Structures are given as structure tokens and as C-alpha cells.
Amino acid sequence: MKREEKASISIMKIICVSIILILISGISVMAVNTDLKDVTITLQNGYEMTTMTSKSKVSDILSENNIILNEDQKTIPDLDSEIASGDTIKITDKSYNEVQIAKISEEGIETSLNQLLENYAPITEKIVVEQVVIPYETITKNTTGTSTDTTNKVVQQGKDGLKEVTYKVKYQNDVEIEKSVISEVVVEEPVNKIVQVQKKTTSRSSTLPRASSASTTGGTVYKITAYCPCSKCCGKSTGRTASGTTAIAGRTVAASSKFAFGTKLNIGGHVYTVEDRGGAVNGNKIDIFVNTHAEALQWGVRYLNVSVVN
Numbered sequence: 192m193k194r195e196e197k198a199s200i201s202i203m204k205i206i207c208v209s210i211i212l213i214l215i216s217g218i219s220v221m222a223v224n225t226d227l228k229d230v231t232i233t234l235q236n237g238y239e240m241t242t243m244t245s246k247s248k249v250s251d252i253l254s255e256n257n258i259i260l261n262e263d264q265k266t267i268p269d270l271d272s273e274i275a276s277g278d279t280i281k282i283t284d285k286s287y288n289e290v291q292i293a294k295i296s297e298e299g300i301e302t303s304l305n306q307l308l309e310n311y312a313p314i315t316e317k318i319v320v321e322q323v324v325i326p327y328e329t330i331t332k333n334t335t336g337t338s339t340d341t342t343n344k345v346v347q348q349g350k351d352g353l354k355e356v357t358y359k360v361k362y363q364n365d366v367e368i369e370k371s372v373i374s375e376v377v378v379e380e381p382v383n384k385i386v387q388v389q390k391k392t393t394s395r396s397s398t399l400p401r402a403s404s405a406s407t408t409g410g411t412v413y414k415i416t417a418y419c420p421c422s423k424c425c426g427k428s429t430g431r432t433a434s435g436t437t438a439i440a441g442r443t444v445a446a447s448s449k450f451a452f453g454t455k456l457n458i459g460g461h462v463y464t465v466e467d468r469g470g471a472v473n474g475n476k477i478d479i480f481v482n483t484h485a486e487a488l489q490w491g492v493r494y495l496n497v498s499v500v501n
């Protein structure tokens with residue numbers, strides 16, 4: 192019996208001690224709970240972070256989270272304020288004024304709200320000069336002919352122009368909200384690209400081109416090159432033409448056999464005489480005789496209207 196008594200007493204002791212322990216630990220948990228605050232910090236970029244803190248002063252909570260304010264930043268509520276659990280600390284621009292919003296909502300005055308909006312998001316204007324490319328246009332010139340078989344020849348290469356445009360740009364919170372043109376100055380005019388659609392006269396090439404005398408409008412476009420008496424141009428420099436005449440610059444041209452020797456051709460407004468032939472002078476090609484190789488090079492390749500002069 193004695194043993195049982197002893198045992199029940201010790202069990203009672205254990206129960207008492209453990210009850211006390213539970214109470215103590217419960218109280219301490221409650222104490223910790225009341226000390227720690229749940230605080231939300233909203234950064235200026237909108238990012239929200241929540242933190243548990245034992246501190247209650249705003250500046251202490253910020254430094255605990257390694258948050259340092261810029262010169263133009265402030266907190267709502269201010270740094271010296273004491274806050275409670277569940278509160279939010281908002282980091283914002285100094286120009287943002289929440290107190291004023293509260294006042295206005297009481298007074299309900301529209302003009303001061305506008306002032307406030309301007310305060311919060313001031314509109315700035317800037318004059319901006321931009322260089323803008325003026326794209327060149329492509330002009331197509333058709334030449335007369337009967338064939339549907341055509342080749343495109345670029346007569347003039349196009350070149351983009353440039354203009355300086357002055358804009359007035361309005362910004363709000365560094366965002367462009369309005370852009371209007373004030374003036375435009377052309378710095379460089381564009382050069383049009385000219386493409387000549389050359390129709391190949393195939394079946395009718397044997398018949399003489401229209402005999403429209405000195406008119407240059409009714410002719411056919413030929414590829415006009417130039418040659419001189421040098422060995423590069425002629426292989427041999429005799430100065431004598433295939434028809435037996437002496438070549439004279441400004442008169443002598445080499446053409447294919449569709450033009451008889453002596454035929455007078457109006458080439459781009461100047462009248463020449465067919466006096467020569469050439470291996471490369473076939474189809475719609477004519478070679479104009481010049482005195483020097485430099486002149487021949489300078490002439491290059493031209494596409495000109497050609498018509499037979501009666």
C-alpha cells in the first residue's frame with residue numbers, strides 16, 4: 192500500500208510540473224506573438240515585401256531590412272512613426288502627397304485635385320529634332336515596241352533623301368503622351384530611281400524603224416556605246432571603217448546589218464551616219480565613233496532613242 196501511495200504522489204507531481212511547464216511555455220509563446228509584428232513594406236517600384244519585426248519605429252524597420260531611402264524618397268507614415276502589426280510602410284516619391292488626398296476627399300474640391308495630379312505627375316515638354324529618311328521613288332519608263340518580251344534596265348540609281356523634323360514631345364512620368372510636328376526641313380532631296388522597260392523587237396527588227404525623220408520621240412531605244420581607233424576598241428587601229436570611209440567623230444557610227452551603210456540615224460537628237468560594223472554591234476546596239484579612248488570611256492553605256500532620218 193505504501194508503495195502505491197508513493198507512486199500516485201509522484202505521478203501527481205509529474206502532472207503538476209508538466210502543467211506548469213505547459214503554462215509557462217504557452218505564456219512565452221503568447222509573449223513572443225505579441226512582440227512580433229507583421230509589416231508590409233511597399234517599395235517605390237510597386238514591389239511588396241512582408242516582414243516580421245519586433246521593432247515598431249518605421250526607420251528601425253527599414254534599417255532592419257537594409258532599406259536605405261534616396262534623397263527624393265519618403266515613407267508613409269514618416270520615419271519617426273510607430274506602427275502596429277498589419278500596417279503597411281509605403282516608400283514613395285516626396286512629391287506624392289497622401290495627406291492632401293485625404294483633405295481633398297473631405298473638401299471635394301476639383302481644382303485642388305487637378306493641382307495635386309499635376310504635382311504627382313507633372314507634364315514636361317521637350318523639343319526634339321529627328322533626322323528622317325525620305326525614301327526614293329521608282330519611276331518606270333516604257334519604251335515602244337511590239338514584243339511582250341521585256342528587259343528592265345536601271346537608267347538612274349535611286350538615292351534616299353534626308354529631312355530634319357522638329358517635334359514637340361510631351362512627357363508625363365517620363366512616358367511620351369503626345370508628339371506633334373512643328374517643322375520639317377529637307378536636308379537632301381531624294382533621287383528617283385528610273386527603270387526603263389525595254390521591249391525586245393524580235394520579229395519586226397528586220398523592218399526599218401518608223402521613218403519619223405528627226406523626231407526623237409517615235410524611235411526605238413538602243414544601247415549606245417562608243418569606240419575609238421585604239422587596239423582595245425578595234426583590235427587594229429587603221430581608222431578605216433567597214434564601208435571604206437575614214438571614221439570621223441560626230442558622224443561615224445557602227446550598227447548591225449539591219450541598217451545599210453549610209454543610213455542616217457537620229458541618236459538622242461544628233462544625226463549620225465552608219466559607216467561601220469562590229470562583232471559586238473548586233474541587235475539593238477550602236478557604237479559611236481569618238482577620237483580618244485578616254486572619250487569612249489566617258490561615254491559609257493547610254494540608252495537613247497534611235498530613229499532613221501530620211
Ligand SMILES: [Zn+2]
Nearest residue numbers: 419421424484
Ligand atoms: Zn579605244
